[in-house]
Amino acid sequence: MNRDCLHAAIVSQFAAALQSPRYSRRVDDAAVIAALRARDERVFAELMRMYNASLLRVALIYVATRAVAEDVVQETWIGVLNGIDRFEGRSSLKTWIFRILTNIAKTRGQREGRTVPFSALERPGAVPEAAVDADRFLPPDHERWPGHWASKPEPWPEERLIAGETRAVVERAIEELPPAQRAVISLRDIEGWSSEETRNALGVSETNQRVLLHRARSKVRQALEDYFVEAW
Amino acid sequence: VSTSIEQLSCQELVELVTDYLEGALPEAERASFDYHIEGCRGCHEYVRQMRQTIDLTGSLTVADISPEAEAALLAAFRDWNNNA
Numbered sequence: 120m121n122r123d124c125l126h127a128a129i130v131s132q133f134a135a136a137l138q139s140p141r142y143s144r145r146v147d148d149a150a151v152i153a154a155l156r157a158r159d160e161r162v163f164a165e166l167m168r169m170y171n172a173s174l175l176r177v178a179l180i181y182v183a184t185r186a187v188a189e190d191v192v193q194e195t196w197i198g199v200l201n202g203i204d205r206f207e208g209r210s211s212l213k214t215w216i217f218r219i220l221t222n223i224a225k226t227r228g229q230r231e232g233r234t235v236p237f238s239a240l241e242r243p244g245a246v247p248e249a250a251v252d253a254d255r256f257l258p259p260d261h262e263r264w265p266g267h268w269a270s271k272p273e274p275w276p277e278e279r280l281i282a283g284e285t286r287a288v289v290e291r292a293i294e295e296l297p298p299a300q301r302a303v304i305s306l307r308d309i310e311g312w313s314s315e316e317t318r319n320a321l322g323v324s325e326t327n328q329r330v331l332l333h334r335a336r337s338k339v340r341q342a343l344e345d346y347f348v349e350a351w
Numbered sequence: 352v353s354t355s356i357e358q359l360s361c362q363e364l365v366e367l368v369t370d371y372l373e374g375a376l377p378e379a380e381r382a383s384f385d386y387h388i389e390g391c392r393g394c395h396e397y398v399r400q401m402r403q404t405i406d407l408t409g410s411l412t413v414a415d416i417s418p419e420a421e422a423a424l425l426a427a428f429r430d431w432n433n434n435a
Contacts, residue, residue: 158431251397274396275400309409336401336408
């Protein structure tokens with residue numbers, strides 16, 4: 120296959136993958152690696168567009184500002200270029216790229232004196248956090264219905280679910296999450312990554328990934344409920 | 352968390368929703384979860400809202416890095432290419 124053909128094949132794969140963001144992107148690693156090694160700028164540009172948003176979100180777990188996170192993303196790509204000729208393919212390309220990012224971001228975060236991420240990623244369950252406020256339930260010593268809903272969730276208005284304003288509520292709720300929760304919900308639910316891909320990119324255990332996802336989704340649900348109840 | 356069907360409370364159930372949706376609940380707990388939401392309107396609605404939340408989140412478009420940063424990276428690529 121000549122270079123243009125190879126490139127066309129890769130670009131069409133990217134295009135197909137990008138059109139199905141809810142599914143894991145199956146881009147052929149070997150073809151992408153070969154193209155990068157052949158210094159194909161268009162493939163590099165596509166790869167960047169595909170991962171930059173996620174890289175940025177993950178970087179923000181470790182560093183405080185968006186500006187620094189962008190620096191980290193830039194350094195990551197330079198690391199990718201410098202390392203691609205030696206990349207042995209023991210992990211997927213994606214996992215490898217995110218490991219480079221995580222290493223750079225951690226170093227950068229430490230230099231900034233940030234210590235947040237370790238407990239956030241490694242022991243997210245250490246501090247209990249309820250998915251729903253305890254006062255929504257009957258008390259544990261209730262004679263008939265302990266722990267049952269005191270004020271149960273009401274159906275949301277279907278027609279408002281698709282409104283742009285509702286999406287803005289979701290966006291705001293995600294922005295307000297602690298960085299580790301934000302990164303997990305972004306990768307899983309916005310980018311449509313599998314739990315395994317997310318785990319590998321963040322270097323967290325299966326259980327911790329689920330705890331972070333649970334807390335993130337629970338808070339976004341709560342934000343939506345607050346929004347709809349207020350609007351009634 | 353209790354494994355007995357009668358004893359899974361609503362307050363416990365809302366903490367198991369993600370495990371349930373992820374297919375990570377052991378068989379017995381999954382059965383009591385299913386049994387509970389069949390008979391409990393509040394929890395049935397809660398699980399539906401979690402699914403709606405996931406769908407809504409999935410409809411967001413991804414943020415991206417600034418065009419300046421992207422341009423800088425493409426310039427870095429060309430440098431790398433020239434020096435390689």
